[in-house]
Amino acid sequence: MSDRHNDNPAPPLDSVITAQGLTKRYGQANAVDAISFAIRKGEVFGLLGPNGAGKTTTILMMLGLTEISSGQVSVLGFDPARAPLQVKRRVGYLPDSVGFYDNLTAVENLAYTAKLMGLSLKERTERIADALARVRLSEVANKRVSTYSRGMRQRLGLAEIIVKRAEIAILDEPTSGLDPQATIEFLELIGELKRGGTTVLLSSHLLDQVQRICDRVALFQAGRIVMMGSVAELAVQVLGAGFVVEVEAEGDGIARKLSTIPGVTRVETLSADRYRMTADRDVRPDAASAVVAVGGALKRLSVDEPSLEAIYARTFQASEAGVRHAA
Amino acid sequence: MRREGSAFQGLGTVFVKELSDNISSVRMLVLELLVVLTALAALYGAIDNLRQNTAEDPFLLLRLFTIARDPLPSFVAMLGFLVPLMAIGLGFDAVNSEHNRRTLSRILAQPIYRDALLMGKFLAGLATLGISLTALWLMVIGLGLIFLGVPPGGEEIARSLVFLVVALFYAGVWLSLAMLLSIVFRSPATAALVALGVWLFLTVLWPMLAPALAQAIAPPDPRYAALGLQTPDTGLWAQFLLRISPNDLFAEAMQAILSPQTRTLGAVFLEQLRGALMGAPLPFGESVMIAWPQMVSLIAGTIVLFVAGYVIFQRQEVRA
Numbered sequence: 001m002s003d004r005h006n007d008n009p010a011p012p013l014d015s016v017i018t019a020q021g022l023t024k025r026y027g028q029a030n031a032v033d034a035i036s037f038a039i040r041k042g043e044v045f046g047l048l049g050p051n052g053a054g055k056t057t058t059i060l061m062m063l064g065l066t067e068i069s070s071g072q073v074s075v076l077g078f079d080p081a082r083a084p085l086q087v088k089r090r091v092g093y094l095p096d097s098v099g100f101y102d103n104l105t106a107v108e109n110l111a112y113t114a115k116l117m118g119l120s121l122k123e124r125t126e127r128i129a130d131a132l133a134r135v136r137l138s139e140v141a142n143k144r145v146s147t148y149s150r151g152m153r154q155r156l157g158l159a160e161i162i163v164k165r166a167e168i169a170i171l172d173e174p175t176s177g178l179d180p181q182a183t184i185e186f187l188e189l190i191g192e193l194k195r196g197g198t199t200v201l202l203s204s205h206l207l208d209q210v211q212r213i214c215d216r217v218a219l220f221q222a223g224r225i226v227m228m229g230s231v232a233e234l235a236v237q238v239l240g241a242g243f244v245v246e247v248e249a250e251g252d253g254i255a256r257k258l259s260t261i262p263g264v265t266r267v268e269t270l271s272a273d274r275y276r277m278t279a280d281r282d283v284r285p286d287a288a289s290a291v292v293a294v295g296g297a298l299k300r301l302s303v304d305e306p307s308l309e310a311i312y313a314r315t316f317q318a319s320e321a322g323v324r325h326a327a
Numbered sequence: 328m329r330r331e332g333s334a335f336q337g338l339g340t341v342f343v344k345e346l347s348d349n350i351s352s353v354r355m356l357v358l359e360l361l362v363v364l365t366a367l368a369a370l371y372g373a374i375d376n377l378r379q380n381t382a383e384d385p386f387l388l389l390r391l392f393t394i395a396r397d398p399l400p401s402f403v404a405m406l407g408f409l410v411p412l413m414a415i416g417l418g419f420d421a422v423n424s425e426h427n428r429r430t431l432s433r434i435l436a437q438p439i440y441r442d443a444l445l446m447g448k449f450l451a452g453l454a455t456l457g458i459s460l461t462a463l464w465l466m467v468i469g470l471g472l473i474f475l476g477v478p479p480g481g482e483e484i485a486r487s488l489v490f491l492v493v494a495l496f497y498a499g500v501w502l503s504l505a506m507l508l509s510i511v512f513r514s515p516a517t518a519a520l521v522a523l524g525v526w527l528f529l530t531v532l533w534p535m536l537a538p539a540l541a542q543a544i545a546p547p548d549p550r551y552a553a554l555g556l557q558t559p560d561t562g563l564w565a566q567f568l569l570r571i572s573p574n575d576l577f578a579e580a581m582q583a584i585l586s587p588q589t590r591t592l593g594a595v596f597l598e599q600l601r602g603a604l605m606g607a608p609l610p611f612g613e614s615v616m617i618a619w620p621q622m623v624s625l626i627a628g629t630i631v632l633f634v635a636g637y638v639i640f641q642r643q644e645v646r647a
Contacts, residue, residue, distance in 0.1 A: 056646060063436055065645045085332040085438045093436035099429030103348075115340040116437035157433070 021071035033223035047203040049220030055203040092161030102146035131162035151182030171202040235306030251296025337439030341447025372396035411501040418505025420515035503632030541565035583618035
């Protein structure tokens, strides 16, 4: 396994953000070290990694809010260093633990940023009412933000992105510090955003949540992207397999038949009628027909989806052993 | 490398928002009450004094600004003391509070440049001060009309308008300083303390330190001392050092503008007195010329401090 899965050749045509050798130096230290990636239109892309791995710095470089030391990044075809206004007009940003003016109401807060976006009064009023309804804050729209809970503030931040009708939504640690109920609601809102055609880029260290909503993820460590791809792809790379299917069936020769299914790498016999298969895809249909083919009686079929947590733990254990990164 | 788009996009929006914040804030209300009450006290003293003592004066209105009656200072001296306090109160948390409320990165992610945010905040602060000072100015004129019953002449109005502009830039120096400190220090308390420290130093300590320093730089000549005179060199140095303080510049400019008989703000040379009618007022234009260096210094100070803050802000990291 190489540590530079990010040496993509030409970025795919439908990518909305592409980075090539993007680097940010603070003095001698590289906060972000020559990363390259391409984010496709309409996907939910997750930046994962421990705190201080360079996720927020990468985001700020994409928005033109911090200088790029070397390399290039293009957002919707614009260079954020040269044309930041074009980028910021089309990209919504929800910063880590977002803040609002506490003495103003939700509507007033959104009206201020909507004015900065250059929206007319009529358009502003309509879009704000619509956005607050979508994030379910209509009832408290005219209350001061100082009375808001953290979950409500995060939703208000999302409403700002909706008001902007952003093509890309960049969310920095959107669910950290939220209670489980608020987290579920927020993840649903992100799902709605995606269904509306918005490309979503989010950074997080909360792995199970990311796994639930991200199409692809990039694992950050010490300013580098260690790995990139869908969770299933990463599982194959790191754990050797993506899916673990357990079969409970009675009959003869089941284990042998199961091992002939394409994509299955290993079959273990756990007890007389229980087998565990490791495969790089979901092989349940094939397993069922295999059991039927040898005349067995299928009693149970279950699948363990690959867990990002296991991938993450394995990756960072390996690198902490000093094998790859002398960061 | 050129940036696309205007640096002033969004300036108006920021300006309006900050102005409404400033005007509706409790802090500003308290400061304004303080200034108005003190100003009323100073004016009361001045009016009382004028009614009893002055028989005829071509510049009766201007006397309202400058006359002091113990134990109260004159209106101008009082403003020289309190205007910095107002300006510091407006500026000391301009930028760092945006950092601390975590609103800065959200606002800068909108299609505006940082220039617009900083400039909008500065202009809104200056406008707030301008509104307060204009209100005070109107109060002086109004009280003058009511209690003295003399309508102001054209030249008096012109001179008092110059007073308004100079006071605004005097406030501007302190506003720029407070905003600079709000950019440098992440904690508003630190910024406020440093700003107030500078203010106290320049208003209270510097007038005592400057003559002492001048004596160290140019020791007094015993021959002058024997005659009971100040050594010219020492005097010039003391004046030069004093002029580092904006308070001194403001006081000097006000002296030239509001007391028309002022002929010079520095040492008097014999040639300047040749042919002069002692005590006769100078024309308006001449008074402005005398105060010109002080006025330009105040404007330059405002701009230099603002630019320093601007440069630092442009290079500052956005993340909290």
